Amino acid sequence: MYSKDLLKELYRTLYKIRTFETECIKLYRQGLIRGYFHPYLGEEAVASGVCLALGPKDYIISTHRGHGHCIARGASLDRMVAELFAKETGYCGGLGGSMHIADVSTGNLGANGIVGGGIPIGVGAALGISLRAETGAVAIFFSDGAANNGIFGESLNLAAIWNLPVIFVLENNHYAVSTPIEQSSRNPDLYKRAEGYGVVSSAVDGNDALAVYEKTCEAAELCRQGKGPVLIEAKTYRHGGHHVNDPGQYMPAERLEYYKAKDPLLISRQYITESELVSSSELDTIEIEVAREMENAIEFAKQSAEPALDSFLELIKEY
Numbered sequence: 001m002y003s004k005d006l007l008k009e010l011y012r013t014l015y016k017i018r019t020f021e022t023e024c025i026k027l028y029r030q031g032l033i034r035g036y037f038h039p040y041l042g043e044e045a046v047a048s049g050v051c052l053a054l055g056p057k058d059y060i061i062s063t064h065r066g067h068g069h070c071i072a073r074g075a076s077l078d079r080m081v082a083e084l085f086a087k088e089t090g091y092c093g094g095l096g097g098s099m100h101i102a103d104v105s106t107g108n109l110g111a112n113g114i115v116g117g118g119i120p121i122g123v124g125a126a127l128g129i130s131l132r133a134e135t136g137a138v139a140i141f142f143s144d145g146a147a148n149n150g151i152f153g154e155s156l157n158l159a160a161i162w163n164l165p166v167i168f169v170l171e172n173n174h175y176a177v178s179t180p181i182e183q184s185s186r187n188p189d190l191y192k193r194a195e196g197y198g199v200v201s202s203a204v205d206g207n208d209a210l211a212v213y214e215k216t217c218e219a220a221e222l223c224r225q226g227k228g229p230v231l232i233e234a235k236t237y238r239h240g241g242h243h244v245n246d247p248g249q250y251m252p253a254e255r256l257e258y259y260k261a262k263d264p265l266l267i268s269r270q271y272i273t274e275s276e277l278v279s280s281s282e283l284d285t286i287e288i289e290v291a292r293e294m295e296n297a298i299e300f301a302k303q304s305a306e307p308a309l310d311s312f313l314e315l316i317k318e319y
């Protein structure tokens with residue numbers, strides 16, 4: 001049985017990610033956001049469920065499709081929008097953009113434009129935790145395409161032989177850009193790859209935030225007992241193309257409809273209201289509060305200044 005507060009927090013996170021992505025896509029179309037933008041629409045339950053199960057001493061590491069991970073780990077919407085607007089109040093002073101948001105203060109080691117690039121960094125962070133005899137775990141988010149990079153196997157093996165506290169969160173959204181999983185893996189159950197490395201692994205419905213939460217709690221517990229790493233394959237689907245300018249015409253309409261009927265927000269809303277712990281009107285209130293938070297975030301970003309040229313020159317001087 002879940003607490004009322006937990007269910008409300010979970011729904012708030014899901015709705016926050018959905019709102020952020022939907023509104024930012026509109027802002028992108030208006031020319032206020034430039035560059036690449038990979039929406040997390042349809043995959044919200046993975047980040048929300050995983051991060052709900054983590055504690056303050058844990059870390060996450062994200063991907064190029066990282067807005068949802070950052071929000072679920074506690075990033076503020078105003079600094080997120082500001083970063084996408086390339087304003088100095090953004091998480092990277094406006095110099096990083098969508099694919100490089102990091103916030104060490106909330107245990108977010110950062111997004112990464114290099115597919116699979118976050119995997120070894122996360123394993124390194126877990127090695128640090130282990131050497132310092134701390135209790136945290138590192139949740140490493142990556143998708144099916146990254147699981148076909150050599151670095152995935154190398155990292156999994158190192159984490160395994162050193163019993164590192166890593167939760168590998170394989171977000172199988174069934175595509176790497178336009179390549180469907182059937183064309184990139186003979187075995188569609190990617191979690192089975194972990195067995196070969198002696199790593200505990202299983203699949204979960206990645207559209208069901210509470211199922212993801214449960215799996216992550218179990219994985220975090222194993223990590224804390226020194227029995228890590230663990231791999232969770234969350235099976236999910238994008239609600240659109242690879243990035244904001246990709247119409248995703250290669251995605252079969254009937255499969256998209258199937259997954260949209262299993263929309264993570266619908267599933268959670270139904271479960272939560274049926275539990276009778278939180279009423280439908282309480283969820284409506286959360287939606288109104290999040291919408292207001294997003295409006296304020298957009299206004300904050302619009303009013304913020306662009307980074308001074310000097311800030312960029314200072315930064316490159318360091319390297």
Ligand SMILES: Cc1ncc(C[n+]2csc(CCOP(=O)(O)OP(=O)(O)O)c2C)c(N)n1
Pocket residue numbers: 063064065113114115116142143144145146147173175176177242
């Ligand atoms: C090392 C590397 N190779 C190729 C690319 C180009 N690229 C960007 S996203 C992407 C697909 C990644 O697919 P997946 O790992 O499944 O992530 P998803 O987009 O589904 O979240 C590719 C090939 C890249 N950024 N980095």
Ligand SMILES: [Mg+2]
Pocket residue numbers: 143144145171172173174175176177
């Ligand atoms: Mg993918």
